Amino acid sequence: MSIKQKVPVLNDGWVIKGTKEIPRLVNLKTTKIINLTGETLDYILLCDGTNDYLDIEQKYPQFDYETIDSFYKQFEEENVISIINKKISKINIDIAMGTKEPWLKEVHLDITNNCNLRCRHCFWGENLKKEENIPYEKWEKAIDDMHNSGVARIVLSGGEALTYKELYEIVKHIYDCNIMLASIFTNGTIYNEQFKKILDFIVEKNMRMVFYVSLDGFTAQQHDFIRGKGNFDKTIYFLKELKKYKDANNAEFKIIVNSLIHKQNYKDLISWYYFIDDLGLYGWRFTTGRVSGFLKCNVDKIKVSVHDCEEEFLKLINFLIDKYKKGENIMYVNIENLFSTKALKDKVMYIFDENLNICDYKYNACSVDPHGNVQFCTGWQNIKYGNVFKENIENIWLSPELQKLKNMKIKEIKDCQDCRYLKYCGGGCRLECKNIYAKDETICANFKIFEEKIIPLLKANNIRFDI
Numbered sequence: 001m002s003i004k005q006k007v008p009v010l011n012d013g014w015v016i017k018g019t020k021e022i023p024r025l026v027n028l029k030t031t032k033i034i035n036l037t038g039e040t041l042d043y044i045l046l047c048d049g050t051n052d053y054l055d056i057e058q059k060y061p062q063f064d065y066e067t068i069d070s071f072y073k074q075f076e077e078e079n080v081i082s083i084i085n086k087k088i089s090k091i092n093i094d095i096a097m098g099t100k101e102p103w104l105k106e107v108h109l110d111i112t113n114n115c116n117l118r119c120r121h122c123f124w125g126e127n128l129k130k131e132e133n134i135p136y137e138k139w140e141k142a143i144d145d146m147h148n149s150g151v152a153r154i155v156l157s158g159g160e161a162l163t164y165k166e167l168y169e170i171v172k173h174i175y176d177c178n179i180m181l182a183s184i185f186t187n188g189t190i191y192n193e194q195f196k197k198i199l200d201f202i203v204e205k206n207m208r209m210v211f212y213v214s215l216d217g218f219t220a221q222q223h224d225f226i227r228g229k230g231n232f233d234k235t236i237y238f239l240k241e242l243k244k245y246k247d248a249n250n251a252e253f254k255i256i257v258n259s260l261i262h263k264q265n266y267k268d269l270i271s272w273y274y275f276i277d278d279l280g281l282y283g284w285r286f287t288t289g290r291v292s293g294f295l296k297c298n299v300d301k302i303k304v305s306v307h308d309c310e311e312e313f314l315k316l317i318n319f320l321i322d323k324y325k326k327g328e329n330i331m332y333v334n335i336e337n338l339f340s341t342k343a344l345k346d347k348v349m350y351i352f353d354e355n356l357n358i359c360d361y362k363y364n365a366c367s368v369d370p371h372g373n374v375q376f377c378t379g380w381q382n383i384k385y386g387n388v389f390k391e392n393i394e395n396i397w398l399s400p401e402l403q404k405l406k407n408m409k410i411k412e413i414k415d416c417q418d419c420r421y422l423k424y425c426g427g428g429c430r431l432e433c434k435n436i437y438a439k440d441e442t443i444c445a446n447f448k449i450f451e452e453k454i455i456p457l458l459k460a461n462n463i464r465f466d467i
Ligand SMILES: C[S@@+](CC[C@H](N)C(=O)[O-])C[C@H]1O[C@@H](n2cnc3c(N)ncnc32)[C@H](O)[C@@H]1O
Pocket: 115, 121, 122, 123, 124, 157, 158, 159, 160, 161, 185, 186, 187, 188, 212, 213, 214, 258, 259, 260, 287, 288, 289, 290, 291, 292, 293, 295
């Protein structure tokens, strides 16, 4: 075959998102992202199967065939394109970008205010209301806008997302818009026909998403203490059915348990670990909780601090390190963001530089509440920057008020500047503070424990700290 006849074709799964300032190639399956610099976007857009190198050379006569070939070969090596030997019928390259930086990469979508439970710790508090849901058609249009703004990922939560009657249609529409469904958060009590239909769709489309299922103890007494009688059995049934379904279909999704550590469940975390591991799940992450909503009203009965749990946390960390050293399989575990088994495996724990933005890991993300209001994040319910049913999400995202906070740097948190823990803590949650320049007092004490008790364990296991 002559070099002139070679045809570069974009591989399945790749779309173009990002912004007009910095377009990105996004792989919807692997989540890989490649920034496209200079004129690279124009060359990728030629990979629709209808252009051979002869056509490309005629459009860009400044390049010879060898230059064109070496350019496309780089993308072939990254599995972005295939180079075939004859033209095919035109394939559709999906291109949808925001107008300017910063890119709105992810939206956390709380699809409904409704919930079949009323947990004693729920940060939604009285905002959880039995009320009419926003009709599907309005969300459909809002998701179209997200697509047109270059959004790459959507997280679905609520309330209880599985109570939303058209959740299947929402999942399908997200997929049809070439947006990755990153995860669904659920209390794991509703394994109904709609949920089975969603699972079938996720498997049919080979979607690599995560189900975060809440489990607040490994006995009925512990879990039902905050979630209500009978709910432990329902969630265990849900988890077992979901795992069975995953195995039977060789499905790509992961199941991670999300837990609140409270007064009735913080002892014997190792037995709890074994309980989840025996269910065959991917991971477990837990927190002692944010004091807002119902947890604020029930704080004396429920809330424990990291200090209260210190001994139990350390037992679990030592147990995990031991298992790891013996070469045994360990489940993914994240303890209050102070320790993660990922650090053991990757041999690195990430720390903060003062020039990073606050909440850096969610810098390119915002939340949309059940009424369509755009928020800084899901916890920050009282400040609304605009409404997706009245205005395009990109306009709201780029509003100076929201961007001012998104671009706030760690070094601007006045109270934290002389703190020796700043590089580990990053200044905590701006929502939990008296004002945005104040320290997050709820977590200050955690980092003393981190420095004195956890860092030596990490260092002894050759884990380096990196930005
Ligand atoms: C708001 S719920 C929504 C999804 C679903 N209804 C559920 O319970 O999993 C999402 C997660 O937030 C957790 N959560 C609720 N209130 C919390 C609080 N005050 N502090 C920490 N996590 C909380 C829940 O336990 C759950 O794992």
